[in-house]
Structure formats: structure tokens, C-alpha cells
Amino acid sequence: xxxxxxxxxxxxxxxxxxxxxxxxxxxxxxxxxxxxxxxxxxxxxxxxxxxxxxxxxxxxxxxxxxxxxxxxxxxxxxxxxxxxxxxxxxxxxxxxxxxxxxxxxxxxxxxxxxxxxxxxxxxxxxxxxxxxxxxxxxxxxxxxxxxxxxxxxxxxxxxxxxxxxxxxxxxxxxxxxxxxxxxxxxxxxxxxxxxxxxxxxxxxxxxxxxxxxxxxxxxxxxxxxxxxxxxxxxxxxxxxxxxxxxxxxxxxxxxxxxxxxxxxxxxxxxxxxxxxxxxxxxxxxxxxxxxxxxxxxxxxxxxxxxxxxxxxxxxxxxxxxxxxxxxxxxxxxxxxxxxxxxxxxxxxxxxxxxxxxxxxxxxxxxxxxxxxxxxxxxxxxxxxxxxxxxxxxxxxxxxxxxxxxxxxxxxxxxxxxxxxxxxxxxxxxxxxxxxxxxxxxxxxxxxxxxxxxxxxxxxxxxxxxxxxxxxxxxxxxxxx
Amino acid sequence: xxxxxxxxxxxxxxxxxxxxxxxxxxxxxxxxxxxxxxxxxxxxxxxxxxxxxxxxxxxxxxxxxxxxxxxxxxxxxxxxxxxxxxxxxxxxxxxxxxxxxxxxxxxxxxxxxxxxxxxxxxxxxxxxxxxxxxxxxxxxxxxxxxxxxxxxxxxxxxxxxxxxxxxxxxxxxxxxxxxxxxxxxxxxxxxxxxxxxxxxxxxxxxxxxxxxxxxxxxxxxxxxxxxxxxxxxxxxxxxxxxxxxxxxxxxxxxxxxxxxxxxxxxxxxxxxxxxxxxxxxxxxxxxxxxxxxxxxxxxxxxxxxxxxxxxxxxxxxxxxxxxxxxxxxxxxxxxxxxxxxxxxxxxxxxxxxxxxxxxxxxxxxxxxxxxxxxxxxxxx
Numbered sequence: 124x125x126x127x128x129x130x131x132x133x134x135x136x137x138x139x140x141x142x143x144x145x146x147x148x149x150x151x152x153x154x155x156x157x158x159x160x161x162x163x164x165x166x167x168x169x170x171x172x173x174x175x176x177x178x179x180x181x182x183x184x185x186x187x188x189x190x191x192x193x194x195x196x197x198x199x200x201x202x203x204x205x206x207x208x209x210x211x212x213x214x215x216x217x218x219x220x221x222x223x224x225x226x227x228x229x230x231x232x233x234x235x236x237x238x239x240x241x242x243x244x245x246x247x248x249x250x251x252x253x254x255x256x257x258x259x260x261x262x263x264x265x266x267x268x269x270x271x272x273x274x275x276x277x278x279x280x281x282x283x284x285x286x287x288x289x290x291x292x293x294x295x296x297x298x299x300x301x302x303x304x305x306x307x308x309x310x311x312x313x314x315x316x317x318x319x320x321x322x323x324x325x326x327x328x329x330x331x332x333x334x335x336x337x338x339x340x341x342x343x344x345x346x347x348x349x350x351x352x353x354x355x356x357x358x359x360x361x362x363x364x365x366x367x368x369x370x371x372x373x374x375x376x377x378x379x380x381x382x383x384x385x386x387x388x389x390x391x392x393x394x395x396x397x398x399x400x401x402x403x404x405x406x407x408x409x410x411x412x413x414x415x416x417x418x419x420x421x422x423x424x425x426x427x428x429x430x431x432x433x434x435x436x437x438x439x440x441x442x443x444x445x446x447x448x449x450x451x452x453x454x455x456x457x458x459x460x461x462x463x464x465x466x467x468x469x470x471x472x473x474x475x476x477x478x479x480x481x482x483x484x485x486x487x488x489x490x491x492x493x494x495x496x497x498x499x500x501x502x503x504x505x506x507x508x509x510x511x512x513x514x515x516x517x518x519x520x521x522x523x524x525x526x527x528x529x530x531x532x533x534x535x536x537x538x539x540x541x542x543x544x545x546x547x548x549x550x551x552x553x554x555x556x557x558x559x560x561x562x563x564x565x566x567x568x569x570x571x572x573x574x575x576x577x578x579x580x581x582x583x584x585x586x587x588x589x590x591x592x593x594x595x596x597x598x599x600x601x602x603x
Numbered sequence: 604x605x606x607x608x609x610x611x612x613x614x615x616x617x618x619x620x621x622x623x624x625x626x627x628x629x630x631x632x633x634x635x636x637x638x639x640x641x642x643x644x645x646x647x648x649x650x651x652x653x654x655x656x657x658x659x660x661x662x663x664x665x666x667x668x669x670x671x672x673x674x675x676x677x678x679x680x681x682x683x684x685x686x687x688x689x690x691x692x693x694x695x696x697x698x699x700x701x702x703x704x705x706x707x708x709x710x711x712x713x714x715x716x717x718x719x720x721x722x723x724x725x726x727x728x729x730x731x732x733x734x735x736x737x738x739x740x741x742x743x744x745x746x747x748x749x750x751x752x753x754x755x756x757x758x759x760x761x762x763x764x765x766x767x768x769x770x771x772x773x774x775x776x777x778x779x780x781x782x783x784x785x786x787x788x789x790x791x792x793x794x795x796x797x798x799x800x801x802x803x804x805x806x807x808x809x810x811x812x813x814x815x816x817x818x819x820x821x822x823x824x825x826x827x828x829x830x831x832x833x834x835x836x837x838x839x840x841x842x843x844x845x846x847x848x849x850x851x852x853x854x855x856x857x858x859x860x861x862x863x864x865x866x867x868x869x870x871x872x873x874x875x876x877x878x879x880x881x882x883x884x885x886x887x888x889x890x891x892x893x894x895x896x897x898x899x900x901x902x903x904x905x906x907x908x909x910x911x912x913x914x915x916x917x918x919x920x921x922x923x924x925x926x927x928x929x930x931x932x933x934x935x936x937x938x939x940x941x942x943x944x945x946x947x948x949x950x951x952x953x954x955x956x957x958x959x960x961x962x963x964x965x966x967x968x969x970x971x972x973x974x975x976x977x978x979x980x981x982x983x
Binding site: 279287521 | 673674675678679708709712713716718720729731734739742743746750896899901903927928930931935938
């Protein structure tokens, strides 16, 4: 990987005026080329994505849906037929990455962390790349092992986050399942999921030689304090927005921000509604479906097509609930999943658990993109964004996470908990030993600490983990 | 071939430093409460002004990890696991409060677990330093320090007045100045590297006066070290045995970039007068510290700092010594290695388990590294 020498110390951004509302002709005509150099990329993007790509992906989706609808059920499978709307994720996500391929020159590109406040960027017309999502995609396509290895050959330690290693390996080798990733014009990292992202994005900033905006979110050991909200709010207003405006070459219109927040809030609400359907018995979807369905709310929050999509998913889930159709055929045990998924074992693990009559009905990980919807207030954008982005589960105490898990155990009628002890995600994993013990002792629900890693398959021990899962199923059966 | 050197062990040992129990007793005698502080950035003067003396907990090598391992997975760093074990195995009973600065995700987990899941313990306070040095970070840090002061004051019953602040700054500034003098004069003291770092690390628990006395007692003269100079980087100079290995292999530490060392050397205050804005001064000093991975500083800033240390100290290489699973440190390594490599300065990274001893494999790597540096020096 080639490295450029980055700027030595924090970059100075121009101060933001108190009132960011300077609509100009370029805002109105934002979709059109604003210079001769933009004409070709914009035209190419429009042709490749809007005209050809979308149509092709739509046809593929319809074909997939038809095939899923007409396929004969497999008698040997412990699962019921998959949700047909899963084909829509493929359409949306493929479209997203296809659009990204033609973004350079046509629109500004920002690489952002999964917990970053993206609404201002969306309102400014940025194309967003989520390296975490890309890494997860590499994991589910079984590419992450070799990419982690490639990053390690670059000198990155095997104890570092496997998302980071996967993406740095992808940059080093040029290998990606999405064809190509558009290089960033701007990097935005928010520490509300971990400190790891700060280091990761410093590496990206040095490599790509582009500005990095850090939104630092104090970890909430207790309830949030006003000065912590002010800190995050001020960073969004005086660091992120000016840098994004400078990169985009246009001013942020309050109306555009408002509208984006409206869509984002709705996306989060719809996403929560999707996940909440698993409160039904039998649950019409598994957490593993949730891991796949979450792509749009993570990557395309604030866009109308995302909300339209989740409405279609809800409609299908409601049909399943009305028909009493569960995601798995014989739902004997309902389980809560804690932490990130094991991306490279997603379907195998799902089938293995289903074969034991275990439906993983909920995950606190997937809820992270929905549960904060009530905090989003489009009429009070700065304060509400600060509140929203301070409160992800990963930025809150181990005690809060336990309380949230207890609520989910009750709310979803769960009779077991799997805590994925994720070797390379310390903020999610440290605290799990106490959480497991307290779930077992005080809630009276069996809980399993499953040792793995979210994206590094070399850490997975099939024999050991399968044995532990089978023993766990026996414990749940014994507990009645 | 090794350069000529003076045997480290052949000299008269230094006067022993006060033991921790003695320090604790002396602090209580001064009316101070005891604060167990985890590594490694926190405002000492603020702590003192609010009636506490901080004694730091850095993975005590003699502490069995068992109690900590009952709360933390095997992939948590030894500072967290052993720090927790030390507190759980009697440490809590000896202090009035604990401070866990948020230096990384692992310390975050430690602070949160102690607060949420451990009963029968003294209050556990936290501090979240910003990962930046912008104006917005300074404003936040001021409020965060004020909150920490309020928390400490609520425990000690002390709301510091101007005289309290002045006394606290006078004491801690003098100790910081002594530490700075120790570093500035390291080439003119008749001590070994091991002795040097024993005294540096005594700043982690001695009272300011005791530390100043310990520094003043060091004998001037020709340093008892020799061979090629290296820069020692990383979190902590532990185990100290490493310094003996370096000496025996023919190297010495000419400068450091250690969390337990020079990363805590803050610029001297412009004035010794009592500050009108004491918390503002704490903020200013805090943000003026050298580049540091736990502050999330850019790779280039850290590389430039290391290169400057190498050049000014005449070192030939950089040895990075870290506890296992230290993410903040590990993320920088490829970038630092590349930047140093461009100047033909080798970097060796070694991890240790904080067991108090150096295993043979690690010893061999350090010896080989020194031999490489020595050979390079002869060749050039």
C-alpha cells in the first residue's frame, strides 16, 4: 500500500456562520453539472446507473422474487422459505455500490463510520461509502480471511479489528466484491462505536491524503450531560458542516437537511418496526435476516427508496404473521444475539441453530440503527443529531447494555442468550462475562459466550463452537 | 560487536525509594485522600486541589490475573486485567476512590465494568479526554475537568479556593519540573537506564516532595550505560529487566516516547503565579502534550516526533514495547515503520504480558535488534 505523508496536525476549517442558509442557483441545479469537468462524469453516472443499472437490477430482483415464490420448499431444510423481499436488499445494495463506481467526478464521496452523523452529507449530495459495511460484505462473501492476511502482511497486527484489516487488505490488494470503491474526497469518523475508528480513519487520511473530520463522542458511563451534547453539536456544526460544504462546493440548505432528517427518522422507525415483528410467535424473521436487511438503513438512511423498501418488507412480514409462518419450521427456542454477527458463518450458523429448533429472534446490534429514532427531531437538527449520535448502545455503559438485553429478553419472549465474544471488537465484548453471569443468575435464562470474531474466519473453531451450541440447546430444553 | 560499556550492576545501588505503603501513609498525614489512577493522562494538580493524591495502577507484575480474568476475556490487555485484579484483590480497600481515564476501548470497558458490576468498592470516577486538540475540544475538556473536580470535591468535601489551587499547582509543577530535569540531565547522571526508569516511574505514586527529593538524590557523573542509543517507545517500560537486556546487548535508551515517560512531559507553565483560571490552565497544559496514540494524533505527527527524538538523541533505532492487545499502539506501527524506514531507522515491535520477566524469545529478538544496530553503526 502506498502511503503519503499526511498533514501534521489538526486541520483548520473555516468558521461556520451562525445561520447556514444560503440557497443559491447551484443548490437548485445541484443535480446538473456545475462545470465542464463534471459534464462527462455526471452523464456517465446517469447513463450507467439511472438508465441502465437500475433497470437491470430491477429485472434481476423481479426474477429473484419470482424464483423464490415458485421454488418448491426443501423438505430437508429446517428453515421456511426466505423472505422474498431479501431480493430487494440485493437490488438496493448492488445499486448503491454501482452508483459509487460512477461517483468520482460526478459527486463528492465521503467514507464514513457506521455511527457517523451523515444527514448533512446526504443533504449536500455526497455519495457515502461505509467501509464497515464493505468489510462485512467481504466477510459474507468469504473474502475477509485473505484480506485480513493481506493487511497483516502490511504490518497491521492480527489483534486489530477485523473490519479494519479487511478493508486495509482490500485497499492493499484492490480486491473487493463490489467491483471498485470510489476513493474518498472526505473522511468522517465518529467515535460513538469505538476508538478503533479514529485510528482506522487516521490511516485512511494518510493513505488518501484527504481531510478527516472527527466527531468525538464522550462515552456515556451515566446519563448524558449538557456539555457533552454541546460538544457533539458544535463538532457537527463547526467542523463537519464547513468541511463538507468545502468539499461539496456548495452550502448546506436547512430545508435539505430537514427533509433528510425526516427521511432518516422514518427509516429508523420503519427499521424498528421490521425488527419488532419478531416479537410474534413464531417470529417471521431471524436476526440473521436482520443482519442482511439492515444494509439499506445503514448505507442509505435519509433516502426515500430505503423507506419504500422497508414498507415492502413490513408488508411481507405482516403476511407471515397473519399466516402464522415462522422463519424456521420448528421454533422450539427463541434466542437473543448480542454483538456483531459472524459474517463468514452467517448462513451456516443460521441453519445449524434452526436445526436445533433455535430461532435467533433478536439482536441488539441490528436495533442500534433504529432504536434512536425518537431522538431525531428534524425541527431541531443540531441538538437532536448530537443526542442521537451520543446514544448508540456502543457509546453507553455495560450496565445500560445489560438493561437493554433484559428488556429484549422480556419483550421478545426469549429463553436463551448467545453473547458473541468478538475477539476484535472490544467495546462490544468487554463486559460480556458479567452480563452473561447476571443474565443466568438474576434473569434465570441460559446464556452462552461464543468465542469468535466478526470478520476473521481464522478465529472460528467449528468443532468447539458447534459443541457448545448443542450443549446450549440442551440447557434451554432442560430449563423448559 | 558491542560497544564498550560500564557494567550496570557494579555500582553502589541508589537509596531506596519510599514504598507505596509509606507514601499512602504520608499522603493521609497531609490530609489527602488516596486515588487509585489507571493509566495515564489526568490532571494531577486538579486532583490534588480537590484533596487527593493519585497513586497509579499499571498492571502490577506480582498480582495474579485471576480476579481480573473473571471479568475480562483473554484478549483484554494486561493493564486492564491485572489492574482490575489488583483492585479486586485488596486494592479497593486501600484507596478512597478510583479514576479510570478513557485512554482506549479496553480502559473504557474496565471503567464501565467496575462501575456497573462490582459491588462493595470505593467510587469509580471516569475522565473522557477528547481525541483532538481543536478549539471545540478545549471547550469540552474544560467542562469535563470541571465535572471531574466536582466529583472529587463531592468525595473529599473540598471545594478548592485560590490558595488551594496555588498550592496544588506549586507542588505538581515542581514535581513535573523535576521530571523534566531528570530527562534533560539523563546523560549527566551516574545511573543505569533501569535506575533512571525506576525513578521516572516513581512519579506514578510518590508525593511531589518525595519525587523531587528522589530526583535530587541522583548522583551526577558519567552514566552507567553505553553502546548504541535507541528510542524506547510504547506504553510502559515494563518489565524493567528489558533495560538490563539492552545494556548487556550493548545499547542504551537515549530518549523515550513512553506513556509512562515522556508523553507525560507537559510544557512548563509560562508563569509560576497562581492562575486566575486554574481549570483553563489544566486544559492548556493537557492539550500541549506531545503526540500520543491515546489522543488519536495523526500518524505523521507521531512519526515526526519520533524522528525528532531519534535525531536529537543520536539514536540508531526505535524499540516499541507494548503490553499485548494494545490497539492504540498497534494501529500506528506500519505508518511509523514506513516513516522511520524512509530515513533508514529500524523499528522493532515487541509485546509483553506484564508478567514481570522477559521471556527468552523476546530477549533474543531484542539482542538481535541491538546487534543489527551495532553492525550498521560499524558499517557506516
